[in-house]
Amino acid sequence: MVLMSDCSLFFPISQRAYVSKPLKELKHLEENLLISRTIVSKYPVRIEYTITDYCLSIDKVAKPMEEWGKGHKKKNSKQS
Secondary structure, three states: OOEOOOOOEEOOEOEOOEEOOOHHHHHHHHHOOOEEEEEEEEOOEEEEEEEOHHHHOOHHHHHHHHHHHHHHHHHHHHHO
16 A cells, blocks of 8 residues: 555555545454455555456345346336
8 A cells, every 4th residue: 555645545446546535544454354355565555456356246136226227217218
């Protein structure tokens, strides 16, 4: 992890991005097996976080929910 001047964290998840997340949130995600933490270098301290395969398994649930939501939205717009 690299703390930037604007207090955001260098947080690579598949594609590199700047995400301003408190360390508490990162720890919570790690404890719940949603991200993994890798210490890249000790000096300067650099820690990378990546999404776990377990986290990506939510796609099996999220995609059907997304499709249902799209259908629901179309159904509601026809009734209006």
